[in-house]
Amino acid sequence: MAHSLELSAAALGPVTAEESHILEKLDLERLPRHIAVIMDGNGRWAQKRHLPRVAGHRAGTQSARTTIETCARLKVEALTLYAFSVENWRRPKAEIEFLMQLLREYLRKEMPLIQRNNIRMRFLGRPDELPDGVRKDTREAMEATAGNTGMVLSIALNYGGRAEIVDAMNAILAERNGHGGAAVTEEQLSRHLYTANLPDPDLLIRTSGEMRVSNFLLWQIAYAEIFVTETLWPDFNRARLLEALVDFQGRERRYGGIDAPKTAAR
Numbered sequence: 001m002a003h004s005l006e007l008s009a010a011a012l013g014p015v016t017a018e019e020s021h022i023l024e025k026l027d028l029e030r031l032p033r034h035i036a037v038i039m040d041g042n043g044r045w046a047q048k049r050h051l052p053r054v055a056g057h058r059a060g061t062q063s064a065r066t067t068i069e070t071c072a073r074l075k076v077e078a079l080t081l082y083a084f085s086v087e088n089w090r091r092p093k094a095e096i097e098f099l100m101q102l103l104r105e106y107l108r109k110e111m112p113l114i115q116r117n118n119i120r121m122r123f124l125g126r127p128d129e130l131p132d133g134v135r136k137d138t139r140e141a142m143e144a145t146a147g148n149t150g151m152v153l154s155i156a157l158n159y160g161g162r163a164e165i166v167d168a169m170n171a172i173l174a175e176r177n178g179h180g181g182a183a184v185t186e187e188q189l190s191r192h193l194y195t196a197n198l199p200d201p202d203l204l205i206r207t208s209g210e211m212r213v214s215n216f217l218l219w220q221i222a223y224a225e226i227f228v229t230e231t232l233w234p235d236f237n238r239a240r241l242l243e244a245l246v247d248f249q250g251r252e253r254r255y256g257g258i259d260a261p262k263t264a265a266r
């Protein structure tokens with residue numbers, strides 16, 4: 001599709017021969033509105049190279065940067081990255097501290113890219129349990145990008161899907177202030193989730209081959225197309241992302257009905 005190729009070349013800047021080949025198969029008018037990513041496999045990537053696990057996390061920041069910039073340039077509305085789950089506190093203390101430091105460093109270093117791409121930042125999860133410095137930096141990142149009008153980048157940090165639903169229910173109960181009220185609706189619950197105002201993900205990408213949802217966006221992925229790749233997160237480059245988008249466009253989305261729209265598009 002020559003039209004598509006022209007558009008993409010302009011949006012993405014120089015592309016490799018491999019990317020150009022994949023782009024020929026991609027319709028830029030039918031991209032997912034919201035992409036969610038489980039960035040898995042940093043530890044295995046490092047292990048394969050006889051490096052400490054944390055080297056994998058550091059290498060993973062480059063894949064995060066590429067994914068963020070590519071999605072923003074392709075005008076995807078929302079991108080949500082799973083950076084730290086409520087279960088991740090079970091990891092060794094040194095690894096947790098490294099991840100928290102890496103995130104702070106990342107926010108500082110990537111702010112010019114975030115601003116240049118007109119990205120709004122959000123953080124999904126329970127902030128109360130995060131170290132003070134991390135809370136401060138995440139607050140500042142949200143404030144600094146609040147006026148931007150492009151893609152919403154959400155970083156799931158101290159995030160749990162079940163915790164999110166519990167938090168939403170408690171927020172609804174608190175609003176009612178002990179006065180009962182009508183039955184809770186799906187729409188009302190959605191409005192109280194951390195992702196309020198975002199469309200549900202159309203596409204969930206998981207790297208490194210595990211066939212699990214791992215407590216990520218449990219409510220929101222009800223109808224998401226799931227793409228699992230064996231590629232480890234630090235190896236997930238722009239070509240692999242574009243391949244995931246092509247795969248998405250080949251899916252038949254029926255939302256439980258039988259009258260299938262022809263393509264996976266919005």
Ligand code: FPP
Pocket residue numbers: 039040041042043044045057058060061064081082083084088099102103106155208233
């Ligand atoms: C999973 O790999 C990855 C994480 C728990 C951390 C994710 C963090 C990054 C990719 C870097 C920072 C990114 C941002 C956006 C700041 P794993 O350790 O579970 O890998 P394994 O399953 O191979 O052990």
